[in-house]
Amino acid sequence: MVVGARLEGIQLSGIRKMFELTTERSVNLGLGEPDFQPAQHIRQALSDAVEKGYNKYGPTSGISNLREALANGARKYRSDITANDIVVTTGSTQALMITAQYLFNPGDDVLLPDPGFVLNVPQVRIAGARPLMYPLKQEHEFIPQVDDLEKLVTPKTVAIYTNSPSNPTGGVMSIEDIRAITQFAEDHDLWIVSDEVYDQIVYDREHQSFLGDYDKVIHINSLSKTYAMTGWRFGFLITKAPIIDKLSILNYYTIACPNVPTQHAALAAMTGPQEHVKQMVNEFKRRRDLIVDRLNRIDGIHCLVPKGAFYAFPKYDFNISALDFAMECARSDLICTHGSAFGDAGEGHIRFSYANSMDNINKGIDIFEEVCEKIKG
Ligand SMILES: Cc1ncc(COP(=O)(O)O)c(C=O)c1O
Known part of the structure; x- marks a missing residue:
């Protein structure tokens, strides 16, 4: 090679x-x-963390009261989420990367949205898998169509990626769309990698999440966009499937632990005024x-x-x-x-x-x- x-x-x-x-x-x-x-209280929490001496390594999956706060936020989507279902990462970029590294082997196929977020194809390829692109069309309000997915899926397909609200299209899935795609994933025994980093940026509606009854979901999220802290590199993933320890091991071998002062700022963001x-x-x-x-x-x-x-x-x-x-x-x-x-x-x-x-x-x-x-x- x-x-x-x-x-x-x-x-x-x-x-x-x-x-x-x-x-x-x-x-x-x-x-x-x-x-x-x-916001001011979030910036203050970051500088306070540094002044208070939170400048050392922390737990591999993230500090526990922060993971509890994140779990609390996610329970509006699925009521049994706990701190143990969460790994904190360096932006959702890294959450997506360790997910791909864990899920895929050479020879696997993965369904990805086209157009879709620019990291998806390279990350899947780096993991050795083959991207199968499913179309998002303006005439369907950029929502994936199960018919298109059925035409593409192969016996080697391991996962489908979704992204609602979507970058680049601004498309947002309804609960019916989520149910249809979850059913498709269940029928073919696929993982759903659901990138929901824009979950708080929706207009005149509630965000609908893939976190639900189906366990083979890896929910990817971030505070980058919601709290305007893209440069602080704070992301996380949530899953109910029993793979969280494996993802945490990958976290360890990638970053040792997430940035500690940023986690204190994230805690202030999650628990402070919205x-x-x-x-x-x-x-x-x-x-x-x-x-x-x-x-x-x-x-x-x-x-x-x-x-x-x-x-x-x-x-x-x-x-x-x-x-x-x-x-x-x-x-x-x-x-x-x-x-x-x-x-x-x-x-x-x-x-x-x-x-x-x-x-x-x-x-x-x-x-x-x-x-x-x-x-x-
Ligand atoms: C859909 C989507 N997912 C993930 C990311 C990565 O964001 P971050 O690594 O800052 O959490 C972005 C950033 O533009 C995005 O648009």
């Missing part, structure tokens, strides 16, 4: 490449993180309404109203690849992401993050309008 063979063909994501084109003049509607800072989260989500909703309205006024652009996360994922009618379209925008000082960065089925779409001010969204869409005019010629 060639040195580094598992990384063959794997590069940094397309989002990063667009980000690198940012200049001082750019309006950035490319980034996938809140433009807010963590009003600031509601305010942030209300502000995202105002911005969503603005961007969707402005996009749909452009001839040749068709945008669904996203039900969650902070991305708009319009389809366009023009004869240009999504990458060339996004590059043309970048040359005009607008950073956005080509839909094809999220998989082949994202071709013909552009992703805008509306985690930016109303002013910048207006400026960005002014530029986008001009670029569209130019492309139409």
Whole structure:
């Protein structure tokens, strides 16, 4: 075997490449993180933890009162979740990585959403498994269709990944969608790897979780987006299946233990006031309404109203690849992401993050309008 063979063909994501084109003049509607800072009491808890001397190694799966607080939060989805069902990780990125490392062997097949979050395909490949891409289409509000899954599933399929609310589409599954996919997973004895990092960022509805009666679910979550603490790298996973000790062993061999001061801040986030989260989500909703309205006024652009996360994922009618379209925008000082960065089925779409001010969204869409005019010629 060639040195580094598992990384063959794997590069940094397309989002990063667009980000690198940012200049001082750019309006950035490319980034996938809140433009807010963590609330004051959460920042204070982080500096207090450092001052109080919580600067040493901690337990491999995370400190117990924090895991209890996380379990308490998850009991709204499944009432028998306990602290012992949780492993705290370095962002959900690492939770996804150890999940893939544990679940898959070379020769396995894994069902992944297309378009979908940029880490999924590389992580599954690095684990030696084969991604089988299932389509998310605008005409189905970007919700997976069981018929499509049935056509793709093979005897070697081990798992299906889901992501609701979705990055990049903003699609949100209903309880009926969750039931249908869970039934499909049960019929084929599959694991469900359910990425729910945007569970608190939903508009005019309650989030529906895959945590339920079916035990072969690994729920992936994070405080990155909810509490605007992407740089602090706090994530976690929850499962009722009896594999938590194995995942904890992988945690140990990857990071020894999660970042200790950040866990104290996470505890403050989970147990403190939640009003600031509601305010942030209300502000995202105002911005969503603005961007969707402005996009749909452009001839040749068709945008669904996203039900969650902070991305708009319009389809366009023009004869240009999504990458060339996004590059043309970048040359005009607008950073956005080509839909094809999220998989082949994202071709013909552009992703805008509306985690930016109303002013910048207006400026960005002014530029986008001009670029569209130019492309139409
Ligand atoms: C769907 C989804 N999952 C996981 C992540 C990773 O987030 P983190 O590692 O900060 O928890 C992101 C970040 O953009 C995401 O959009």
